[in-house]
Amino acid sequence: MKTGSKQAFLRVVQFDEHGLIPTVVQDVKSKRVLTLCYLNREALERSLQEGKVYVFRRSQGRLMLKGETSGHIQLIRRVAVDCEGKSLLFLVQQRVAACHQGYSSCYARRLTKTGRLKIMERRRFNPAKVYRSA
Amino acid sequence: MKTGSKQAFLRVVQFDEHGLIPTVVQDVKSKRVLTLCYLNREALERSLQEGKVYVFRRSQGRLMLKGETSGHIQLIRRVAVDCEGKSLLFLVQQRVAACHQGYSSCYARRLTKTGRLKIMERRRFNPAKVYRSA
Numbered sequence: 001m002k003t004g005s006k007q008a009f010l011r012v013v014q015f016d017e018h019g020l021i022p023t024v025v026q027d028v029k030s031k032r033v034l035t036l037c038y039l040n041r042e043a044l045e046r047s048l049q050e051g052k053v054y055v056f057r058r059s060q061g062r063l064m065l066k067g068e069t070s071g072h073i074q075l076i077r078r079v080a081v082d083c084e085g086k087s088l089l090f091l092v093q094q095r096v097a098a099c100h101q102g103y104s105s106c107y108a109r110r111l112t113k114t115g116r117l118k119i120m121e122r123r124r125f126n127p128a129k130v131y132r133s134a
Numbered sequence: 135m136k137t138g139s140k141q142a143f144l145r146v147v148q149f150d151e152h153g154l155i156p157t158v159v160q161d162v163k164s165k166r167v168l169t170l171c172y173l174n175r176e177a178l179e180r181s182l183q184e185g186k187v188y189v190f191r192r193s194q195g196r197l198m199l200k201g202e203t204s205g206h207i208q209l210i211r212r213v214a215v216d217c218e219g220k221s222l223l224f225l226v227q228q229r230v231a232a233c234h235q236g237y238s239s240c241y242a243r244r245l246t247k248t249g250r251l252k253i254m255e256r257r258r259f260n261p262a263k264v265y266r267s268a
Contacts, residue, residue, distance in 0.1 A: 033160055109215050
């Protein structure tokens with residue numbers, strides 16, 4: 001994406017009272033929803049500029065490249081904004097897996113008909129190994 | 135879903151400081167992300183009980199059935215919760231279209247390579263007609 005081309009887009013985007021915009025991240029190939037993350041203006045600008053997802057990690061109060069520890073980055077293939085400018089949708093190419101628990105998607109747990117929560121997929125990596133050095 | 139079966143699930147769900155949980159709504163067939171909405175506890179309980187998406191409409195400060203005016207309701211086919219319990223994913227069967235502007239998805243506007251926002255689909259209904267009586 002051209003640098004400087006994003007100004008019109010940034011004018012449409014509405015950040016919330018914490019300066020964040022919720023962003024749905026979907027796998028461009030499998031179409032699975034991978035995660036919901038939060039971007040501040042800086043995270044959004046860097047994401048658009050570099051084509052990789054940067055987020056504002058609320059628990060740590062800082063900007064980070066999604067996958068900076070694990071290497072499981074998300075390459076942005078498409079960006080959409082909702083009808084009110086209050087949330088974004090990124091279609092991405094995901095390296096390895098999105099979830100820090102080792103699953104492809106953060107939505108690996110499904111509600112069953114009997115009301116239980118059940119993990120519906122196998123781990124793609126072992127979190128204990130990947131995050132050991134972190 | 136069995137009434138009363140949802141208690142374990144509700145214990146996992148974390149509502150934010152406004153009593154809401156963000157919920158990604160995805161079309162079960164096309165796999166398109168349709169919208170991001172916000173549910174309070176009552177909206178979630180009714181959604182699970184009736185199998186239709188209820189939301190807490192922040193702009194009006196009230197519970198509503200998604201599609202109550204238009205008839206474009208969302209029938210819930212699958213429910214997933216993220217790894218931290220801070221957001222939900224509903225896979226739904228959408229009647230007509232999800233967006234109040236007449237598009238299948240609220241994410242009809244995409245960012246082009248030249249930095250413009252472009253509507254990438256045709257309207258499924260005419261909002262002026264559907265919401266005229268509202």
